[in-house]
Amino acid sequence: MPRPLGITSLQILAAIRSRMTYGLDIVAITGLPSGTVYPTLARLKRGGLVSARWEDQRVAEREGRPRRRYYELTGAGERALAEGASRMAGLAAELEARAVGRSG
């Protein structure tokens, strides 16, 4: 059983899930530094949670720019994100309960 995903990884997975996207997009959506996003992407890719594919050369040429690399979630990535999201939700509920318990 691999280690449960951290908040950064989940943020990135969620960003990718919202649309098929490239690295710069993920930096923009998550607000994380590029030095965090790219190594995490590489790690997620190695873990089989995301896959990467190159944009069609023709599309890029039509728009007059170099082709870019898109990331998308794999099936395992979808499951890991769902599992992580429910874990975070549980954690949030627990924290809230404690905070309320103390102040009340």
Added chain:
Amino acid sequence: MRTRVATWLVRASAWLVPGDRRAEWREEWLAELGALARMSSNGSGLPGPLGFAAGALPHALWMRMEGWTMDSLLQDIRFGMRVLLRAPGFTLVAALTLALGIGANASIFSLVNGLVLRPPAGIQVPERMVQVARSYESAPRWDNFSWPAMQLIRAEARSLSGVAGYSDRVFVLGRGADTEQLSGQLVTGDYFGVLGVRPYLGRLLQPADDVEPGAHPVVVLSHGLWLRRFGGDPDVVGRTVPLGAEPYEVVGVTPPGFAGARTLGAPPALWVPTMQHPGYGGGELPFDMWSASWIYLVGRLADGVSFEQAEASMDVVSGRLREASTTNSDMLVLLERGVGLDPGDRRQAEQISLILLLIVGLVLLLTCTNVANLSLARGAARRTEVGVRVALGAGRARLARQLAVESALLALLATVLAVPIVLVAGDFLPAVFPYAVTVSLAADARVFAFLVIVGVAAALLFGLAPAWALTRRGSIDALRAGASTAGRARTRLRDALVVSQLALSLGLVAAAALLGRSVLNAGSADAGFQPRGLTAAFVDLAPTGRYDDEDAARRLFDDLVRAAEALPEARAATIASQTPLAGGHSRRTVRPQGRDDVAFEAELTIVGPRYFETMGIGVVRGRPLGGLDDEPEPVVVVNQALADMFWPGEDAVGKRLDGDPGWRVVGVAADVQMRSLRSAANPGVYYPLAHAYSPRMVVHVASEPARPVGATTLRDMVAALDPELPVGAVVDLHEAMIASMAETRTIALLVGAFALLALTLALVGLYGLVSYGAAQRVREIGIRIALGAEPGSLVRLVLARGVAISMLGVVVGLGVAYALGQALQSLLFEVAAADVATFAGAALLLVATAALGAWLPARRAGRVDPTLSLRDS
């Protein structure tokens, strides 16, 4: 530009990515950068190109280390440690050399950190503070305000939640033998509140402490003064201390480290409310005077207001000020972000910081070159070991990694050794740094982060060359083939390293020589007066509170001059309100009589009898000024610069300054460099003490240069006339003249020391190179001797390469020297940045050093015993 640097950063990082994935990696990053550059940068939440590209390095590192396992890394570390321990001599020399380079860099950085980067201590949220200053559209400057102007700014500047004022003053603390002169500040009641300073003991000043002139004899002590003078006694709060003529109640102590809102200058020892202003001659208080500017302002941005908004709102404030003050219709109120340094000081501090960082950067480069050279030399000895590992199947990448780990270990050791250097430098640097620095230069987290970064950079610098040479494909193939001669590549690399050592040395030697000549020039410069044998003692009557009567004060000054003349060492003596190159400077706006279109803020000097004679300032036209009783009407002497400015081509004598009757010009004096040796003399006016007054004066005594008047003599002399009048600084003006070039002198010493180090390293480097070359050709030399070659011709043979390399080093070095000279230009005095004689001298010194380094091993080659050399191989 930024995008170009970012692209470069990505391309450089790409080399870390394993070869099979490099092209793809680079394509992705460059495409993203391109996309980023096409987007509008505003409001997208995206980082700038540089910030974005900064992520490429961690990504590339991650890719590189992906395949590494902890076990293999540990194995490399263990092996690396064994390698370093096996050659303790090499390891120690290399680590110490590097530690010197790294330590020098981090030390200078700690200075830059304390001076430029770190805000003054003890201030809450310093990034929301601003400095407020007065300037003019026609003549930009950075100046203080009058009291009414401050009140107006406080009322009008709604973008600032608070505006506080401070003014540097000299205070006299204590009675009798305990009397001492201290620098302190008059501050507005909200000063500590606006800065957000918390008391260490008692309380700090409050607005209620600053309401009515003369009604608030309360004082706040600095932590330092409290420790030194009051032994850290907590009961000091509530106690009464004599300050000037009055008793003051100590209400509190500031926290340690707090030194006001400014980083440069003497740290204030105490703070007193502005309402305790001693007043000007005759006790005139400045609270209604628009013409007396004496208070510096700092403000805090109101909540939710940005600096730009506050800056824009100053236009309105400037407008109100112009209406209210009637004079100076082009006055401006300026804001500067942060506190600590005003823009002029900041520029200067940044410039000096850059020069220092550049120099220590060169030193780091030099030490890295030296260690790379050492490693290369040792690489020759390690070829067998590497050969064995290659034979056992180690790949090029694996070998490179092993060497990288070794370099990292060496750099780590050096970084650890550099820590004490940095710690010592924190105590030592303020003493050699040319400005009084109020901040602590002690190392903090930022300094240590910098230390680590420099360590890593050094590891890359010195580790790359040997790693490249040892693991080049060709050299590995050669090892596989069991070849026994060193690759040409490594030889060429060593040549290149020695050339750069020689070049760096030449650059540093030339820079040190330029700076040294500047200091010497300053010592013999013609500043318009005779500084040798001239001693100046500063006295200030205002803080004593006992000389409200100007005539009594004038009599005291006159008595001081008489007493000084009576000193056995004295040749002549006088008194004046300022002294060239050493302080007390002030200016006053003057205009030629009858002309409203011309006015100038001229250098103002109030002088006693025999001023020009004592100072050795020539009076070129008319007559000098007389003593108290010799000048019945208001007359002045102007300097040549002012005469040329106001009355070009005319005789200034007989002309008048200002209104009716104004001041009649009776003489023209030669120009004196009052403020700086480097800038041209300002137009100036000398007023006789009989008709002008300042409570702050400087007693000047001229003596034979060999027999200067001692400080104690002067202090005793003043004490005999008024035992409770403390004497401020006592200055030898010749020393002051040299000290006015202090930053040049400090940097000259620093660069000189580094140049010496550089020369030594270059000597060792060249020696090593030539002996290595000779050792490699020992067989050839043996054969030549066996065939009857003259020893002299063999020496020449070995020497030839050393000479070629030295020549190349000189050529490149002259380029380095030229660049350094340009960078140092602002510090030079009366010597050209590319002074041919200096450069030639430095080149000669380098050639001599190189000759020594090459000749020693070459001489040995001439003595090779052919039988031994042939048998050895």
